[in-house]
Amino acid sequence: EPRDFPIQRITALMHANNSTDIHSFVTNAITANQPNTIIINVDSIMDHPNDIAVYPIRLDYISFTLDVNADKREYTMAIDGIYLHYGKLSLGVRPAEETTWSIYPNPAEDALIIRGANAGDRAVLYDLQGRVIASILLTGNEDLIDIQTVQSGQYILKINNNTTKVIKR
Structure with a gap:
């Protein structure tokens, strides 16, 4: 029987295009049964924040840490989407609309x-x-x-x- 499980922390590792610096982002502010967002300031990833040629920014790793008090069962995790928001521009993959014809x-x-x-x-x-x-x-x-x-x-x-x-x- 599928169940929700408590996530204690989400960690993401990212780097800019040619940069060798890996940046770690951690959030402990997890809301159960709701979409959770990690907001990352682009300036903190890029070596030269005014140089847009540094793109793309790469997501190298993402991990989810379960609450240590959680039941020990098998769990399935799904990531609904990963989106890049820059100013008023939003990039991402949206679900396909169902054909009705x-x-x-x-x-x-x-x-x-x-x-x-x-x-x-x-x-x-x-x-x-x-x-x-x-x-x-x-x-x-x-x-x-x-x-x-x-x-x-x-x-x-x-x-x-x-x-x-x-x-x-």
Whole structure:
């Protein structure tokens, strides 16, 4: 049965791009069942704080120290994300959004049906050389792309920034 466990301390070791100096950051201010953040002043890592060419900053090591009074069981730990915030700029990996549209049939013979896309989105069908074969503005209902005159082969269908491989017989 999964359980939360008390973390007593988080330690991170970091260094700037070409620096040989390793900087240690420790926090004991851990809030149970909440996201915990280590805030690190960039100036404390960089040899020359005015020289942005020193980037990137590397995370070399991170450790979690369990409370000595914790039960001795097996635990699984997950890091939800590591983000670099610099001024108003935020870099990081965000979870992918779930696709709510569907495309069928695949393989297709006469038409591709696109269901559930947003009205105003554009669907573009490309061949494998990157040439546009068909392009339609989607209504948000059930849209059709006529492929009766398209040669058999593999094609790429792009809707907004989502890409799906479509095969026509």
